[in-house]
Amino acid sequence: MTRLPDHILADPVLHRVLDALEAQGNQAYLVGGAVRNALLGEPVDDIDIATDAMPDRTVALAARAGLRAVPTGIDHGTVTVVAEGRGFEVTTFRRDVQTDGRHAVVAFSTDMAEDAARRDFTMNALYADADGTVIDPVGGLADLRDRRLRFVGDPARRIREDYLRILRFFRFFARYGRHADRDALQACQDGRDGLDDISCERIGQEMRKLLAAADPLPALRLMSETGVLQKVLPDATLGRLRALESLPGQTGWLARLVALSQADLTNVLRLSRAEARDHRKLVAALVEDWSFSRIAYRLDSSLAEDAARLVQTAADHPMPRPGWPEARSACRANPLPVSAADLQPHLQGPALGRGLKAAEDAWIESGFSLPAPALIDAALLAGEDTA
Structure with missing residues (x-):
């Protein structure tokens, strides 16, 4: 008999809720992620409860x-x-x-087996009662023990019910899996065109979570082999991401996305304004092969580390360590000694912006030593040449 760890059950508030739901003969069970994570020894953030009580009865039992x-x-x-x-x-x-591949019409049931049969993966179809005894209607315990990701029932049918489950499969594999069920992979490959009908918002949410996993490469490799990765990100390639992940330290999900594809993904994944802005900065650092000084000078600390790591995948120069934080502070302590007022009225509008950028580039590349007149000359030349 498998039981949840004692510390999960040592929660008086949880027991108060379970006791309320079972006070008049109904059943209530922890279900899904809470059971899965508890058995894996991972943090349990939210606790979901499944019950045979109808919704109006749940409300009445809680009020009582x-x-x-x-x-x-x-x-x-x-x-x-x-x-x-x-x-x-x-x-x-x-x-x-x-x-219909996106939404489901459901009917309420008093049968746990029916509830388990509609869930996505076997490791998510585990239940536990108030005493911590785990109930396994679909063989999820063995899969969880082996870190095998497997759909409940027929994989093709589960996917036709909601095509987003294709991305959920790879996202869960990135976090919890070591072995992927072959039938599941084939179903993902066969059903990938169904992702065309899934909203960009939902696809973006899944990709964020997948790329934020400790090691997303195995899942992304499977996505590529099944054609799912190219379906979501047509320009994606894994080579630069492999190089990025081989570097010491941890990389943020947005930098991993840039390593996969340097295309504008704002609408493809419905990036927020802040995400799209940071994505453009990271792409610029990579494509233009920014120096470390330029990265340190132009980017906030939250982005500078990721940009420096990306640049290393394209150029043969190691990040300055252990002096990188100090080098960044030194760069930020040298503001550009010229302003827009120094370039007006000679430059206006877009030409003024280009001139300021050229002055900043010259300032950075000189090691913050070029005098103001020379910076102004560089700015005017750049502004006039492209006007």
């Missing part, structure tokens, strides 16, 4: 126990039960009635 119930997704069976300021998503057992 003095708990607040918020109907956050009551049409789909989900009620958020709030206890001592913490929210627990409580969802009635469900079965799918109709799916």
Whole structure:
């Protein structure tokens, strides 16, 4: 018999919610990520609960126990039960009635087996009762132990129900998997055209999470072999990312995205304004082969490290360590000694911007030693040549 670790169960607030739901004969179980992560010894952030109680009964049981119930997704069976300021998503057992590749019409159920059968991966279809005993309707425990990622039931059917599950498969593999089920990979390859009907927002969310994994390369390699990576990012190649991941230290997800593709992905992945701005800066540093001084001078600390790592994948010069933070501080301590006022009225509009950029480039490359008149000359020359 498999049980959850004791520290997961030593939560009086959780037990208060479970006791409330079971007070009149109903059943309530921890389900999904909380059970999976607890068994893997990984952090448990949110606890989801599955129950045979209908949604209106969940609300009534919570109220009877003095708990607040918020109907956050009551049409789909989900009620958020709030206890001592913490929210627990409580969802009635469900079965799918109709799916269209993006959304599902569900019916409520009192059968755990029906609820488990509609879930995506076997390691996400594990339940645990209030005593910590794990219930495994679909063979998820063995898969979890072996770090094997496998769909519940027929992989092709699971994917046709929601084509986003293709990306979820690779995202979960990046974090939890070591072995990928062959039938699952074939189904992902066969169904990849279904991603055309998935919104860019949803695709972007999955790719962010995948690229933020400790080691996304094995998952991305499988994505490439099945053609899914090229479906999402047509220009993507893995060579530069391999080089990036071989460097010491950790890389942010946005720099990994730049290593994969230097194309404008703002609309492809629905990047936020801030993400799109930082993406452009990282692409510029890589494509233009910025010097470390230029990186240190122009980029905030949150981006400078990633930009420096990207540049190393394209040029044969190691990052200055251990003096990189000190070198960056020294660069930032030398502001450009000329301003837009020094270039006007000779340069206006876009020419003024180009002139200032040329002056800044000259300032950086001179080791912050070029006098102001020479910087002005460089700016005027650049502005006039491209006007």
